[in-house]
Amino acid sequence: MHKLFYSCIAAVLIGVGSPALAACPPTAYSIAGLHALKTSQWQIADPQQRQQMALALIDCLADANPVLRDDIAFEALSFWMRGEQLTTATIQTMRQQLLNQIRMPVPSKDPGFATPFAALVLAEIAxxxxRKAFMSDEQRADMVNAAAEYLSAVRDFRGFDEHAGWRHGVAHGADWMLQLSLNPALNQQQHLQILNALAPQIRNDQHFYHYGESERLMAPVFYLGLRSGLSSEEWETWFNSLFTTSLDLKITTQASLARKHNLTAFLYALYVNLQESSATAVKEKLLLQVIKSLKKLN
Known part of the structure; x- marks a missing residue:
């Protein structure tokens, strides 16, 4: 890439190494420059400048501009993390900043981008x-707690908007849970914690999912079925919890219809994945529970 572009990045990123978040786009840096970085496939030759740029882009995850938020900030961070181009120190700084952000009270007039995209990047960190453990047991437990708190509390069910782009809080929370569910360092109590955080959104009676949320919620359940040592009794208890409701189901309401719609979509997605799986053990563990649950909805 042209030397001038790298010198511009260096000038912009002086002093960005601290945990404090910069503006979006980073101070004194143009949107055109960020597009140029995307065109170059996120290539920054100087490793230190790359770390600084990653930290500087965190604020863009909350930006109302979907290009800055999704196509640039998230895509760049994901590319660098999956390509092992960020140091453990950088990732630890991002982890703490994003956990702090996701635990902050949501302002009443919040546009709804910051926490879903924090969850999505935390999924990449998870x-x-x-794949290559870098968190302590305490940090990992804190992440499981944060993910469970976040997903259980999501009440902004907006998905895609042609002008504003994605919010997708439930799906991003499910993606975070998926990465945690695949982590061999988690114990069975943490597996139950994940399942219990997923359940309220799976049986959601406040909104009809129509942006693929049920499939995303299904994925961590499927992989826990594949990997976890939870007993058949524990799985039966959990599937029964999906039918917990304060609604009078004898009365047809928008809430009861939403609940049935969301449960059906989840159960059918899980049913198909179980039937297509070559892993006999997971079928034996979960398939009967799924069939019994589907019959309850009829």
Whole structure:
């Protein structure tokens, strides 16, 4: 890439190494420059500048501009993390900043981008840890707690908007849970914690999912069925919990219809994946529970 472009990055990123978040786009840096970085396939030759740029882009995850938020900030961070181009120190800084962000009270007029995209990047960080552990047991437990708190509390069910782009809080929370569910360092109590955080969204009676949320919620359940040592009794208890409701199901309401719609979509997605799986053990563990659950909906 042209030397001038790298010198511009260096000038912009002086002092960005601290945990404080920069503006979006980073101070004194143009949107055109970020597009140029994307065109170059996120190539920054100087490793230190790359770390600084990653930290500087975190603020863009909350930006109302979907290009800055999704096509540039998230895509760049994901590319560098999956390509092992960020240091453990950088990833640890991102982890703490994003956990702090996702735990902050949501303002009443919040546009709804910051926490879903924090969850999505935290899913990428969880992916790094499950492939090559870098978190301590305490940090990993804190991440499981944060993911469970976040997903259980999502009440902004907006998905895609042609002008604003994606929010997709439930799906991003499910993606975070998927990466955690695949982590061999988690114990069975944490597996139950993940399942119990997924359940309220699976049986959601406040909104009809129509942006693929049910399939995303299904994925961590399927992989826990494949990998976890939870007993048949524990799985039966969990599937029964999906039918917990305060609704009077004798009365047809929007809430009861939403609940049935979302449960059906989840169960059919899980049923298909179980039937297509070559793993006999997971079928024996979950398939009967899925069939029994589907019959309850009729």
């Amino acid at each position: 992916r790094i840890d499950r």
